[in-house]
Amino acid sequence: MSTIQDFTGYAPTWCPGCGNWAIGISIKTALSQLGYSPSDVMIAFDIGCSGNMNDFVNAYATHGLHGRSLPVAIGAKLANHKMPVLAVGGDGGLYGEGGNHFLHACRGNHDITMIVHDNSVYGLTTGQVAPTAQKGYKSKSTPTGALEVAVNPLTLALTQGATFIGQSFAGDITHLIDILKKAIQHKGFSLVNILQPCVTFNKVYTYQYYLKRSYKLPETYDKGNLQEAFATCEELNHEKFALGVLYEIERPSFHEQLSQLSATPLIDRSPYKGVSEILQQFI
Numbered sequence: 001m002s003t004i005q006d007f008t009g010y011a012p013t014w015c016p017g018c019g020n021w022a023i024g025i026s027i028k029t030a031l032s033q034l035g036y037s038p039s040d041v042m043i044a045f046d047i048g049c050s051g052n053m054n055d056f057v058n059a060y061a062t063h064g065l066h067g068r069s070l071p072v073a074i075g076a077k078l079a080n081h082k083m084p085v086l087a088v089g090g091d092g093g094l095y096g097e098g099g100n101h102f103l104h105a106c107r108g109n110h111d112i113t114m115i116v117h118d119n120s121v122y123g124l125t126t127g128q129v130a131p132t133a134q135k136g137y138k139s140k141s142t143p144t145g146a147l148e149v150a151v152n153p154l155t156l157a158l159t160q161g162a163t164f165i166g167q168s169f170a171g172d173i174t175h176l177i178d179i180l181k182k183a184i185q186h187k188g189f190s191l192v193n194i195l196q197p198c199v200t201f202n203k204v205y206t207y208q209y210y211l212k213r214s215y216k217l218p219e220t221y222d223k224g225n226l227q228e229a230f231a232t233c234e235e236l237n238h239e240k241f242a243l244g245v246l247y248e249i250e251r252p253s254f255h256e257q258l259s260q261l262s263a264t265p266l267i268d269r270s271p272y273k274g275v276s277e278i279l280q281q282f283i
């Protein structure tokens, strides 16, 4: 049985009070409570403050460019579909530059967990506007207010075929651990959008801002009801944030539909066997 210490890497360099601290602790705790050890898990990190977690968490990991953590995670899953695979990044990378990968990960129902630090700014580059900021949001790069409407990742995931959509808040670690565990256990593509205050460069979307506008879904909520889920996900457009599992259904994941992978993961096959047989013909 692993402990949270087994997953602990270098001391984080995040700003004091940043929501990333809670997310880092929650990912390590969720993996540990699910019984995984660092050698069981692969995490593909995006670039940015969130991606710096690559140094702060022990696991098999990659640290790539904006949005590209998703294809890396999908490739790793196809190579070893017995292994839990996470893709971790910010809203800039995963809903901006990586937006196309996001859509295709949803529709393919690739069995990975996409964990998004949603803070509406590019924190590592000191606070430019990012895709989930509302129209009119003022930042270093939009001094008179953002001209575009915000990306709604929840409705986007829902309409593109995601089979698990969760949302949590970096100010509530207990809730966040619970949602992460459910997402990692889900068979198929899972999105966890985490409301993560960037205390240094976002003075609008603060802990108080999210506390005032978020609520936990009641037990009576039907997470398998598409219409109800759409109405709940759409609330994001009006700065109202439902916390919990907003949508979950069963659908065969991408790798489950590949007969070539039904016997054994690719990684367990000898890469040289076929080559040797071919060479024998010429010896």
Ligand code: SF4
Pocket (backbone or CB within 6 Å): 013, 014, 015, 017, 018, 019, 020, 049, 119, 123, 124, 197, 198, 199, 200, 201
């Ligand atoms: Fe967190 Fe923002 Fe500091 Fe980055 S810049 S570590 S997102 S508070």
